[in-house]
Amino acid sequence: MTSIDVRDLTKEYGGRRAVDGLTFSVRPGRVTGFLGPNGAGKSTTFRLLLGLDRPTAGTATIGGDAYARLREPLRRVGALLDARAAHGSRTAHAHLLALATSNRIPARRVDTVLEETGLAAVARQRVRTxxxxxxxxxxxxxxxxxDPEVVLLDEPANGLDPEGIVWIRTLLRRLAAEGRTVLVSSHLMGETAAFADHLLILGRGRLLADTPVRDFIHARVRPQVRIRTTDPTALADLLARHGHDASREEDGAWAVRHARVDDLGRLLSEAGVPVLELTAREATLEEAYLDLTASEAEFTAPRQEA
Ligand SMILES: Nc1ncnc2c1ncn2[C@@H]1O[C@H](COP(=O)(O)OP(=O)(O)OP(=O)(O)O)[C@@H](O)[C@H]1O
Structure with a gap:
């Protein structure tokens, strides 16, 4: 089984750190989401892993070896970095066949992967179309x-329609279930949580979180209750008196954080506040992710002199 290991990895471009002391491992048999806002360093990390760029410091290895040292690398590591990489004047079939031939991969794999990706019917069309x-x-x-043990995909859902998004989710789950090591970058938390088991979250080149998705949700996604009423003044008073952390939403409903429907339902009923809606909801993952990025911003804010 092949793991990806990144140790103290740093990449500077003209004195600016795109990747800043990253250390993490990506394990086989699960999908690891590689998350971070634009410019966080995801693509740079992928390029360093694939030997397309040299680190300023640290190491990035696949199964213990740098990519450049792997024999028959396409059989070990499959990567999607830039969807525009294929030559437009070639057909998909010709493009894949050339890749297979130059990497001593059996030609029959071309038809297999064309089927797998839903391209079989258009395989003889030029890529520019x-x-x-x-x-x-x-x-x-x-x-x-x-048929690699390690799959690295940079924003694979980019440009896919809803059917394509469902397809990629299923594909990633299957690749992990087959025991492969699957690392997938994205800047969307919601999308990533739909297919990932594990999350690596980057901010400004640094690792902010290395956590199972389930633990991330448990630790950071707080329960909320949504309430609509015909008497907002009475509701606001009641919530304030009981020390609830509440705020008004755009549509006029109230969101009460860290609260439970059962407790609030009883409270509202005893106080005679008219209720139009009372729903439990979990703050979205996207909110939890922004929360994490915000605490990073605080952490990196310049220190005030005492
Ligand atoms: N070849 C390069 N020369 C100079 N700066 C670079 C180079 N490649 C990346 N950078 C800078 O490094 C930082 C990290 O970029 P990177 O593309 O790795 O981020 P990313 O997380 O993949 O973002 P995105 O989601 O936008 O693709 C950015 O500030 C970028 O401008």
Missing amino acids: YSLGMRQRLGIAAALLG
């Missing part, structure tokens, strides 16, 4: 061509 979603699928087909 493809939509962004079709190019994404072709990039994924190329990544899977060598």
Whole structure:
């Protein structure tokens, strides 16, 4: 089984740190989401892992070896970095066949991955006629061509339609279930939580979280209760008197944090506050993610002199 190991990895471009002392491991048999806002360093980390760029310091290895030292790398590691990589004047079939031939991969894999990615019917068309979603699928087909143990996909859902999004989720789950090591970058937490088991979250080149998705939700996604009433003044008074952390939402409803429907329902009923709606909801993952990024911003704010 092949793990990815990143140790003290740093990459500077002209004195600016794109990747700043990253240390993490990516384990086989699960999908690891690699999350971070634009410019957080995800693509740079992928390039360092694939030997396309040299680290300023630290190491990035796959199964214990730097990518450049792997024999028959396409059979070990499949990667999607840039969906525009395929030559537009070639057909998808020709593009994949050339890749297979130059990497000593059996030609029959070409048809297998074309089927797997839903491109079989358009395989003889030139790539320049493809939509962004079709190019994404072709990039994924190329990544899977060598039947690799490790799959690295940079924003694979980019350009896919809703059906494509469901397809990629299913594909990623299957690749992990087959025991492969799957690392998938995205800047969308909601999308990532739909397929990932584990999260690595980056902010400004640094690792902010290395956690199972379930633990992240448990630790950071707080329960909330949503209330609509015909008497907002009475509701606001009541909530304030009982020390509830409440705020008004855009549609006029109230959101009460760290509260339970059972407790609030009883309270409202005893106080005679008319209720139009009382619902339990979990703050979205996206909110939890922003929360994490905000605490990072506080952490990195310049220190005040005493
Ligand atoms: N070749 C380069 N030369 C100079 N700066 C670079 C280079 N590549 C990346 N950077 C800078 O490094 C930082 C990290 O970029 P990177 O592309 O790795 O982020 P990312 O998390 O992949 O973002 P995105 O979601 O936008 O793709 C950015 O500030 C970027 O401008």
